[in-house]
Amino acid sequence: MSTQGHAVITGGGSGIGAAIARRLLDDGHRITLMGRSLERLQAQQRQLGGKVAVQVCDVGDEASVASAFAAVGQVDILVNNAGQVETAPLAKTSLETWQRLLNVNLTGTFLCSRAVLPGMTQQGFGRIVNVASTAALKGYAYVAAYCAAKHGVLGLTRALALEMSRKGVTVNAVCPGYTETEIVAQAVETITAKTGRTAEAARAELAAVNPQGRLIQPEEVAATVAWLLQPGSGSITGQAIAIAGGEIM
Secondary structure: OOOOOEEEEEOOOOHHHHHHHHHHHHOOOEEEEEEOOHHHHHHHHHHOOOOOEEEEOOOOOHHHHHHHHHHHOOOOEEEEOOOOOOOOOHHHOOHHHHHHHHHHHHHHHHHHHHHHHHHHHHHOOEEEEEEOOHHHOOOOOOOHHHHHHHHHHHHHHHHHHHHOOOOOEEEEEEEEOOEOOHHHHHHHHHHHHHHOOOHHHHHHHHHOOOOOOOOEOHHHHHHHHHHHOOHHHOOOOOOEEEEOOOOOO
C-alpha cells in the first residue's frame, strides 16, 4: 500500500500536531485534525489553506472518541499527539489532577488506538505514532503525573506493536525533549513566576537540558513522524525514538 493515506492527528490545532499536519499534507496525505476546540481546529484549517478536515473530539472521553472516529471513516495513519502537562510537587498533586493528566495523555492514546485497529487490521496496513516525550524515558521533577502517563504510553506502544506485528500495522513512539510549543511557553511562565528569573533565563535553562543547547523545533518531530510512515520503515515497530539532541541515549 502507498504511504499516502488518511491520517488523523489528535491535538492537531497547534504546536507539534500542527507541524505534523503541515508535513504530512506536503507528503500527499489526506488529513483530519482532531481536538476539543472547534475554533482552534478551524484556525489551523485556515492556515493550511482549507486542505484538511477537522473533527471535534475529547480523546479522554470514550463516547466522544467513538463518535469522532465513526464520522471520519477509514484511518490509515493515527498520530496520537493530544497531551497536557501541569507542574506540581507530588505531595501537592491532587487526585483530580493526577487522573486528568492520565486521562488525556494515556487513556486518550488507548481509546484512539483502539478505535482505528479494526479498520487497519482488516486492510492489513496501518501506522500508529504516539507522541510521547523524553518524559516517557526518564524522570523530571515536579511533573510526576505527566511522566507516569508518558511512561504508560510507551508501555502501551510496545505491547500493541507486538499484538500487531503480523498484521501490517506498526506502532511507535516519538519522544521529543523540550520543544518550541505552548507547553514550553507555559513552563517558562511558571519558572519566571516562581523564581523571578527572566523569560530569557528560563528558556536558557530548558534549552540547557539538551546537550546541543537548544529547544527542539516542532518540524523536527514532524520529520521523524514522516519517516516512520515511509514504505522502507515497515520493520520499525515498538520503538521509542528520542528527538532530544542527545539528552537520552
